[in-house]
Amino acid sequence: MSAHDHHEEMHPPAPVWMYVVNFLVLVVLTIVTYFVATKDLGAMSTPVALGIAVVKAGLVVLFFMHVFESGPLTKLTIFSSLFMVAVLCGFFLVDYSTRNLEVLPPEETAPVVEKSAKS
Amino acid sequence: MHTDTKVTGHSGQVQAGGHDVGHGHASDLAHHFENHYQQHEAGNLGMWMFLSTEVLFFGGMFGAYTVYRYKFEKVFEQASNILDPLLGGINTIILLFSSVTMALAVRSAQQGKGKAIVGWMAATIIFGLAFLGVKAFEWKHDFAIHVFPTKDFCWSYAREMHKTHQHPEYKPNAPAKFYEEDAKNPESKQGKLFFFLYFTMTGLHGLHMIIGFGIMAVIMVYAWNGYYTKNYFVPVESVGLYWHFVDLVWIFLYPLLYLLGAHLASH
Missing domain, CATH: 1.20.5 (Single alpha-helices involved in coiled-coils or other helix-helix interfaces)
Structure with a gap:
């Protein structure tokens, strides 16, 4: 010691x-x-x-x-929680931006469909 | 309680090995720790572990926000525009004041000044209450313009009130014609989703603050009675970390909820 x-x-x-x-x-x-x-x-x-x-x-x-x-253990703890949230949000975006998954019934998402058709 | 701490607690270097010599070590050092530093680091790491679960807890909601904002970008901006970014900014600064007073409370603990801990924590609670007061003022208006996401929610009424700078008194329902307008407008449901996230996230943030008040009240009683020493103040530091965490959540909620639509006209 x-x-x-x-x-x-x-x-x-x-x-x-x-x-x-x-x-x-x-x-x-x-x-x-x-x-x-x-x-x-x-x-x-x-x-x-x-x-x-x-x-x-x-x-x-x-x-x-x-x-x-x-100390390094505290820093690792912080990093790992932030990393997991980044994975969560990042993969959500990858998922939702690469397929046309309707969250609401079709008639209710109509303006969104219209918007993406324009761009 | 623990009035003999300073007499026997002079040195942390006494061998902490023997449980049979219970009086042979400082009374502010638990048996199973080598020294005060190790005890402090262990308590501190435990608090950070708890805060990581809190990050994940709020992270779920930030994830939901990410998805729906991505899907309904335009309406989310319009919904955000209904909130007042100036009030949100003032609240951010109030919360920063409470964070600096909390940091000074922990600093007083490091110096072993119990009464100063009580003073700085009282200041923290006062700033915290001021924050919730501004929030209550905002929510009162939010309820009056029917953006609280229940069946009384009325998107077109809220938009109309916001556009014309009106501050109506609360009535159980908005005028019927606005509900008819909502029924024809699919965007009303997307706006409702924004306000669902807004009330859930700011509500849970506010709940965390109220829990913080309770914890601080307990710590203040202990601090006033001289329970904490220069070498043992883990509870003071932990509630400090908790409070700063609450500040951190708000630092992200502010741009995501209030500033998203701040560039749009009509406010």
């Missing part, structure tokens, strides 16, 4: 400025995402909005949730 004692001490508290700066950056990103969303960016609007959300989430996880100083 004495050989790696220095790894086995409790983390000292992070400085207050770290939390304050993190908070301010998150507020600025919230304001940015609001104003960007009011402009019509077409196909880019969702990637931009989600990109900002991912950056915000990363800041919360790293600094508010202290993952910047946590």
Whole structure:
């Protein structure tokens, strides 16, 4: 145990400025995402909005949730849950975008069919 | 309770091996851990395991959202446009305030300041209540324009009220002509699906916050009584992680529900 004692001490508290700066950056990103969303960016609007959300989430996880100083097991746990959700949503999209599966009775999906026929 | 913690709890380096020498180690270190660091890491990992199941729980709903938004893109944008992105943004910032106060509560725990934990958590609860207050205000309007997805749901009425900037009082039903219009318009069911997802996701998010208040209330009592030490504050940190997780869910709900249709006119 004495050989790696220095790894086995409790983390000292992070400085207050770290939390304050993190908070301010998150507020600025919230304001940015609001104003960007009011402009019509077409196909880019969702990637931009989600990109900002991912950056915000990363800041919360790293600094508010202290993952910047946590061990590899914690990081693996986080990664695996996010990976599973990515698999879920990704495969849903692959599935639904490659076959014409009607969710509602045909007459109710008529506008959707019309839209895809146009494009 | 545990008032003798600091006296006997000076050192975590005492051999924690022997259960027969029950008083030979710090009382804030459980028998089965080598030292405080290991105890802390184990508790922390356990909380992250729980949070992974929470990610999967909300992930199911994000999956449903992904599918239906893909299928009914146009109507989802129109439905999203009915929500007020400014109120959602204000709520995001309120929740960020509650996150930073929670982070400072955990920091106080790291310094062994029990009373400060109570103060910062009280601030967190106040911001949390402010968030739910804004949400209640929004929901009141949502109910009045009949977007709550029951048989009273009325897509064309909600669209009309939104377009003309009206804030009607709640009545059990929208005027009959709007229901007739809905019956002819297949998009009304797609709009209903958006609001089903909206109420389920924001409702479960709100429920998580209310559960968080309860957990914080218990932790505050313990903290006030000096139960936590510099070396043992896993419950404080765990409720902190839980609260930040709730913030994380909202960080994704905001663009997906509120900002999706924010670029459309008429608001």
